[in-house]
Amino acid sequence: MPNHHVTSISSLIKKTLLQLFLIGIVTGLILSFVMGFIEHYQQKRQNLQRLSSVLASSASMVDGGSLVAQQVRLLLEEDPTIHSIVFYATEQPADGIDQAQIERASRDWYNALFASSVSFNQAVISQELQSTNPPPKINNERSALIGYINVTLDIQALRWQWLQANLWWWLIISGTGLLAMLFCARKLNWIGYEVSGLSKAWQTDDSKPDFEQIPAVQPRFEFTELMQIQQAFIKLFQRFKTAQEHIISLADFEAKLQNKDLALEVQRHNFQSMITHELKTSLNAISGGLQLLNPQPLNDEQKDILEVIRKGSQHLNCTLEQIIQLNKIEKGQIGLTITEFNPLQLLADILDKFEPKARQKNLNLISRIYHIDYNLEGDVGKISQVISSLIDNAIKFSHFGDIVIESQLSHFNESIRWQLKIIDNGIGIEQKYLEDIFTPFFQVDPSVTREYEGAGIGLPVIKQIVQLMDGNIEVDSELGHGSAFRLLIPLRDSLASGRQKILAATTILYYHREDSKAMTDALQALGAHVESHQHPATILEQLQTTAVDMVMIGEDISIEKAGRLAEDIRQNEQYHRVLIVYWFAESKAFLMQTMSSQLQALGVDFCHKAVRDPSQLQGVIKKWRG
The missing domain is CATH 1.10.287 (Helix Hairpins)
Incomplete structure (x- = not known):
């Protein structure tokens, strides 16, 4: 989910009004500057054009040079925006200069905003010619032209002059807008005050574990x-x-x-x-x-x-x-009594025991063995009881055909899973009863006239024994076509058990949050003395009084807690350095690529994906211990 920023209503109102004020002020200033200065520039241009006409009229008179010079000096002293006023004499008119055409083609907005200076030319015509004849056209009456007066306007100076003249007005308008904004903010904040009061009232009562009535809120505004x-x-x-x-x-x-x-x-x-x-x-x-x-x-x-x-x-x-x-x-x-036994010999003895009973009902006991001879370690008495009960049930509920016993061993390094399957052609079980047959005293046919004897105890006892050995039992059945019971029993290879005590005389403190039986059993299978703790304080206390070889942190502990515990252990160590291991879950593998170095910096020696198989655990610990 996206991480939204949390804010209050009052701060939201203040931020929104401030943004609107800034946008309005900036927009108003820009628009007022642009429009106002363009209008100011147009007025200035028109004034300069009239001024150039007056200068041209003065220059056309006889002995008008001194008068023009005096006027130019006064204009330049009084108006700093006029850059220069120049008269240049010529009897030849400048080709292509038509003042009206220039004015029509002029772009006031462009000149006002982007030009640095603008020049205006005014033709000076002889006064005598003007008195006897009508004003000549420049293009046709070349003899009447004396010269041109050029007036150059400094646009940059004009901008600065206009800005200084209007600055106080802008400040007054901005201050008025700010006051209006504060007034509106005060009005709108009334809503925020009411909501904040309601929120604080609920938070105050929420701090009480059991509040019996709704908090009272007195609103100032309805x-x-x-x-x-x-x-x-x-x-x-x-x-x-x-x-x-x-x-x-x-x-x-x-x-x-x-x-x-x-x-x-x-x-x-x-x-x-x-x-x-x-x-x-x-x-x-x-x-x-x-x-x-x-x-x-x-x-x-x-x-x-x-x-x-x-x-x-x-x-x-x-x-x-x-x-x-x-x-x-x-x-x-x-409990379990672990002894060494031969699975092939055990099956042979059980089949020999039930062979006469099967022969009486014309049934064939068939064994299918998919493994070689092995010596295993397990509770042979309970294993024999489970297999015997299943074969006895198969014989009891079958009237013809074969009863097949399949045996297979699955190897996982030094760990072995014995898989047994007992298949019969008996009466079968309906699908809806497959879960109930392992319930104590359950009968598929509870009537007193049922054909088969039994109190509904055999299968529940079998399942309890199998679960006691950390095994599993499943059944597939179809009414009228027989049943197939599958057993999976974990055992140990008797030849390899002597090599699994690499942690003998090793004390391990295991820090976990949930059930740790699988890990503690795996460590104990390697010969370790394991003590489980669910609180880091107890681990720190025991480290002060007991010699400990390893501290293992389970995968159900967060990375932050593991780092804090490792840091506390390293800070309190004095003479003996304990080995710290952090087991992480498969789901954290990608995260640990970057976090393992941080944990090691805090004092964790090794970070590894959680392992519960004793043989795999043995290999990992051997690598750590060199």
Whole structure:
């Protein structure tokens, strides 16, 4: 958006009037000078022409030379604008000189404005000839011509004389215009005073966090538009108060709902814990009784009955274990146990376990492996549980065809992503239920006569476990054509993990504003001891009491704050120089081309685009540390 200059109404009125005054004065002065001086020049020219006629008449008389000389001396002394008056005798008229024609062709405005001097010629004719004969024409009566009188007018001196004569009038007119402008400005400023008073009143009340009534403004003048504006403010204030009351009521209602939801959540967890404990106790008694019956001699019918009871108790026990596990995950009571395992061997063991069950339903378990043998690090127990649950569901909901398990490893230097895909030809799921199947206790077919058993716990537990491992699970399905579940699980290469401890025994203070888990996990994976801070003051305090190797500033911190923190750290350092790193976001890459040098001048050692992958982070830190 364009950056508009902010100004007040009063200053705008003053500036506008001042501009109009200056334009008017300059325009008036120019026009008055041009028009007035042109008129003055015309009058002066006419006077000089009459004067030259008088001189010519005097010069034509017998013994008129002394009279002309006396007149010329007086004219030159009294009128400084006359540059010279010269008589030159000749009996031959100047060819082409026709005074009337010259006057008609003269341009007064041009001479007055741009010429430096103007000359006028007047013919001197013999007085005797004039007494006996009519005045001869110059072109025809050559014998009557005695000579010419040339009068030269100094235009520059005329301009200066005229300017001095009219200067006081211009000053009087300018002063009158200035007074008129000040009077108009005072009148127009009344509007600015009223608006400023209204603005100050609102600013004074706005400084109070909770003002309950509209500020009172006493107008000195009743302007219709300003009264309408004030009425509009009153209506807006009333609407604001109404909206504020609605917001407060909604906030109270939301708080009550949150408290109610929290209470219901606590009750749900308590109920789950209680019911699972009670059922678990009963199931243990049933399992103990079944174990006591194992050595007893039983007939075939009794054995079948016991097998039905055993399967039912095992199914119920599995469901209870899933509920208990889901409850613990939601409470944050379950962590990861990282061990080394072989993914090919793990898949082989799982397929061997489900092969008999698939064969009973005439299903084929097919594995498609797109990677070589690797040793990885991860929670093998939870990974096995997730894969087993998905294969078990595929077998349960399929009646024919193949169940395909695809396995692929994606390498990112020393980081590995295990991608698994379980494809079946089962009953499928409608598109509208694909998001709901990961909700606890959700059933696509909630009727009591449904064909397939289950409490709606398996998939929610799978998703919670996958998210616990920072993985992802997705599903594509079509009703009547089967489903395809895709797993993405991040793992570590066991051979490379020993090389990732380049920051062992290194203490890093990480300054950030939002969640920093990704960066702290990446630094900890390299062996660093990381402490997160959201306030620069705590970092400065810890640097005074603790030996720190690095201070890293997150990409969510502005460049200005990063520079101030680096400058404060450098000013307070005494014996140990800490390494300061600023991670910037991708969106700031272009800006950092010019700002990195300024940050380094303030004390930042390195500026780099944010990196969270441990392998890439390892390479960057190695380069910094030499």
